[in-house]
Amino acid sequence: MLPVFRPRHRLHRLLTALSLLLAATLFSSAAASAFDTVILDPGHGAHDRGAAIGYVYEKHLALDTARRVEQLLKKEGLNVIMSRSRDVFIPLHDRSALGNSRRNAIFVSIHYNYNRGGSGAGAETYYHFSSSYMLAAYIQAYLVQRSSMTNRGVKSANFHVIRATTKNPAVLVECGFVSNSSERARMMTGEFRKRIAEGIAQGIIAYKKSN
Ligand SMILES: [Zn+2]
Structure with missing residues (x-):
């Protein structure tokens, strides 16, 4: 069963985002690590289209969004490494190996969501290790505020790229439902x-400033 989401007032959404951040600040003991490099991982690629409805493919949406985040972060003086900048297939293991390949880095995987029936809506951000929770909370809060999407919250999950990226904070962002x-x-x-990219970039920058 899927949860039913009632439309939310804009103020309510902002308050939800702020309370999420407050909770993150109060309850997370893991300090944000200093970093100067952001590894961006647009999901899927080539024959792996990801979520697809008609000619709308997740792999294209994720790459376009990641490229926008890349430009915004570079303007802030951060180093950005992309797992892919073209429509190519990258095995999951290579993505997590890249996530572990740099010191003083964070890893952000960018995806769009899918559910059968099409009733799912909103954005959510996943982490695996508790040391990645704060990064997830910042990105989720700013993404929801900037995009006005339903806040599905910060969740823990066992996805390969966030489980196998062990050397740096690692999160996976689901930027809304293709379905x-x-x-x-x-x-x-x-x-x-553009708004989604701004939300993700602003969340990363706010997390960095929280150090
Ligand atoms: Zn995906």
Whole structure:
């Protein structure tokens, strides 16, 4: 069964995001590590399209979003490494190996979501190790605020790229549902993907400043 999401007032969404951050600050003992490098990992690629409805493929949305985040972070003086900058297939192990390959780095995997039936909506951010929780909380809060999407929260999960990236904080962001017709219509616009990228980049920068 899927949870039913009632439309939320903008203020409510902001308060939810702020309370999430407060909770993260109060309850996480893991300090944010100093970092100067961001490893961005656009999900899927080539024959692995990811979520797909018609000609809207997750692999394209994720790459476009990651490229936008890359530009925003470079403007802030951060080093950015991309697991892929083209439509190529990268095995999961190579992605996590890249995530472990640099010191003073964070790893952010970018995906779009899918559920059968199309009722799922909103953004969510996953972490595996508790040392990655703060990074997830910052990205989720700013992503929700910037995109006005439903806040599905910060969740722990066992996905390979966040489980096998052990040397740096690692999170996986799900930027809305390809399977949801209204979210799909929004994510097909560059304006919406720009907002998503701004949210992710602002979350990363706020996390860095929280050090
Ligand atoms: Zn995906």
